[in-house]
Amino acid sequence: MTIKVVPDWMINLEEEDVKFIKNFILSSGSLKEMAKEYDVTYPTVRLRLDKLIQKVEMEDKIEENSYISLIKRYAIDDKIDFEAAKILISEYRKHIERTGINE
Known part of the structure; x- marks a missing residue:
């Protein structure tokens, strides 16, 4: 039996956020690749990442x-x-x- 542990900083993330993180990892952190995959501009992907960073930082402020x-x-x-x-x-x-x- 495997028990999955979700870190505190991920608990309040939406499903879309988790998918974005997974795609970011699979693209080796390339925002250019992410922009191609999502068919959006680089600044759009950067903004999405910045918002995700804010969410994670906010969760760290207990x-x-x-x-x-x-x-x-x-x-x-x-x-x-x-x-x-x-x-x-x-x-x-x-x-x-x-x-x-x-x-």
Whole structure:
């Protein structure tokens, strides 16, 4: 019986992200090859990789609470506007400071 262990930094990645990582490895880390495979420009692949790097870095920041991590993840995934994410996080932090409650 084999037990699969998923590193913490991969837990919240979407299936598309994992496929991208696999393709990146199989292309020996060549962004030019990735651009050909996905039929997009090099800058598009670079942007995708940068967003993935942000996701992984965010998962490494354990000190932040789950709400802030969720908002950041939504912004990175373009599910909410970056400016809206900044406002939500700022208002949440103000609320925490006023109430002392960190849920």
